[in-house]
Amino acid sequence: MLSDLRNSADYPLRQWFRWQRPGLKFRNEPKSDLYDHLPQPARQFAQETAARLLDEYRLSDLYHASTAENYRENLFYLEMLEQALHTASPTLPPAIAAADIGPSSWFYVHALHAALKWWQCSAGREVALTGCEADAFRVYLDFHSRFDHARAHLRGLTGARYLPRRFEPLPATFDLITLLFPFVFLKEHLAWGLPARLFSPVQLLADAWHSLKPGGLLVIVNQGEAEHRAQRDLLQSAAIHPLAAYRHESTLFQYDLPRWVLVVVKDDEPRVFAAKSGRR
Numbered sequence: 001m002l003s004d005l006r007n008s009a010d011y012p013l014r015q016w017f018r019w020q021r022p023g024l025k026f027r028n029e030p031k032s033d034l035y036d037h038l039p040q041p042a043r044q045f046a047q048e049t050a051a052r053l054l055d056e057y058r059l060s061d062l063y064h065a066s067t068a069e070n071y072r073e074n075l076f077y078l079e080m081l082e083q084a085l086h087t088a089s090p091t092l093p094p095a096i097a098a099a100d101i102g103p104s105s106w107f108y109v110h111a112l113h114a115a116l117k118w119w120q121c122s123a124g125r126e127v128a129l130t131g132c133e134a135d136a137f138r139v140y141l142d143f144h145s146r147f148d149h150a151r152a153h154l155r156g157l158t159g160a161r162y163l164p165r166r167f168e169p170l171p172a173t174f175d176l177i178t179l180l181f182p183f184v185f186l187k188e189h190l191a192w193g194l195p196a197r198l199f200s201p202v203q204l205l206a207d208a209w210h211s212l213k214p215g216g217l218l219v220i221v222n223q224g225e226a227e228h229r230a231q232r233d234l235l236q237s238a239a240i241h242p243l244a245a246y247r248h249e250s251t252l253f254q255y256d257l258p259r260w261v262l263v264v265v266k267d268d269e270p271r272v273f274a275a276k277s278g279r280r
């Protein structure tokens with residue numbers, strides 16, 4: 001309750017103040033030893049996967065202007081998105097409209113953009129990618145806001161925009177929507193600085209669903225099995241049946257909690273999204 005009181009005071013202040021500072025640039029670091037910490041044969045597998053992703057998804061701009069950690073994390077996200085796309089095998093249009101809900105600082109925007117542009121399309125698709133972040137003006141230790149970081153990560157990408165506001169439904173607008181680590185439990189929502197009154201995982205799912213075109217793809221990733229199960233329950237309550245649900249195993253980046261993926265294709269059936277607490 002204390003954290004809710006604090007968040008309820010701090011969050012509106014951040015929204016009002018909209019902290020921004022220009023000039024943020026990320027230093028480039030060498031990428032030659034990205035996977036030297038891994039034992040064989042995982043090391044060789046990671047190196048080969050990284051080389052393939054760099055080539056197939058034209059990541060050279062990011063390769064030459066990122067920290068080693070950020071680059072490795074982009075590789076992880078890209079591999080995860082690629083696998084989700086392979087699983088669903090959608091026919092993506094030559095001009096794709098996509099939304100990413102809750103991108104934080106969008107440290108992985110290059111991976112997402114590259115997946116949309118180059119997945120099974122050697123000529124490259126035209127990408128219109130929108131990221132909507134509810135808490136864009138949180139200030140990091142370097143005195144730059146998430147918004148500053150997102151702007152810096154976006155440098156050099158065309159067709160991607162970062163909107164510093166909560167996601168609002170746009171009926172049947174997007175071919176693909178990503179919900180990468182949405183809050184399904186109140187505890188994490190509060191820990192990230194948001195007021196309890198904004199905790200609404202059912203509404204967020206409903207808004208994402210209504211914003212997909214029929215046949216559109218929803219990719220949800222959760223951290224840890226408990227969140228994954230809770231997210232599946234939310235889908236089930238709305239009679240949404242995932243095409244695939246699996247734990248994403250990877251050598252490209254290691255997290256404390258495993259990443260679980262849900263891949264859903266939107267059908268034409270009307271849905272009722274019953275309010276359910278999802279609190280823990």
Ligand SMILES: C[S@@+](CC[C@H](N)C(=O)[O-])C[C@H]1O[C@@H](n2cnc3c(N)ncnc32)[C@H](O)[C@@H]1O
Binds near residue numbers: 103132133134135192
């Ligand atoms: C756990 S973080 C995930 C960040 C990022 N997607 C990632 O892969 O690391 C969830 C993010 O969603 C944002 N968020 C929560 N509710 C939202 C909403 N209704 N609209 C937009 N962003 C939201 C939060 O502020 C937070 O930045």
